[in-house]
Amino acid sequence: MKMLEDRIRKDGIVREGNVLKVDSFINHQMDIPLFREMAKEWKRLFAGKPINKVLTIEASGIGIAAIVASEFNVPVVFAKKSMSINLDYNNYETKIQSFTHKKIYNVIVSKKFLTPEDHVLIIDDFLANGCALMGLLDLAQEAGATVEGIGIAVEKGFQQGGELIRSKGIQLESLAIVESMNSETGEIVFREQPQQN
């Protein structure tokens, strides 16, 4: 999506170690008018799919998910992270490794809010190694829900998450895919995506 790529070039900050900071408009301060344009683009890319719910994970995915759900006119369910083992049998549960925070989280979603009747669109801000997405796919599978697609704001195309998800045959629409970044020059190269606006 050209608008998002342009914004990343303008306001994204490239740091050593392939770190891309987009906290001025995506995941600390959130540019809601931009999110609305992103939501419209996903609406176009997932047109015709019987999506009845948006699924995301706390915390930084929730803002984008809420605006996407408003565009689709459906509810959001967000999976919750917990450091403690949960013995509540009313939840589906999986584990997600966070490389950023060097922790393993238990991630739960209530059995009441994810069921075999659900056709979900998974939304998240970032895709790198794919650990968070694989956890959400686990939860959807446990629940017997259908995953109609996945929408990601920024994918790091040089990490394996995107390939892992696409190899499963799931429609994955990342609105910006970073192929490479240079922390010295600040240059960012995006993958071409001809089907996108």
Add this chain to the structure above:
Amino acid sequence: MKMLEDRIRKDGIVREGNVLKVDSFINHQMDIPLFREMAKEWKRLFAGKPINKVLTIEASGIGIAAIVASEFNVPVVFAKKSMSINLDYNNYETKIQSFTHKKIYNVIVSKKFLTPEDHVLIIDDFLANGCALMGLLDLAQEAGATVEGIGIAVEKGFQQGGELIRSKGIQLESLAIVESMNSETGEIVFREQPQQN
């Protein structure tokens, strides 16, 4: 707000110890069309205020804040919880005690995203003892930002948070104020608020 009170009566679950579960429509599954109506009501209640930013705290406040920000056409900044001491001087920092989780969190917001130029509307899902709100007010004060008002979905009117905030002269608009609950009968009594729809 009658629509929210009706929904709490219908889908809220009263548990022993004055616990009110609204996780089917507010803070695990989020009813986005309902959030849009709530956002319109806050737009009416805070009409004329020069609000340029919505401030909230992760995680369950983010969804409502995003929809409210969309109605006001402004960005959201969410304060982040952290269990570790943060030595980054680029952040404002405060401490918030969580009675639910029996922990003290460090809560931070980047100095880049909260400044003396900001006129913020604080949004959160729940107000009980007021600890989270007092923390957000601390952060706004550290930043020199103006708090134009506070919007809360559900206030527990029998706890001290609401009185604490109102005694500071801040415009606090809770769309439903629970005066009392009965876990045996499930009955919920709301405070009358004549200025609200």
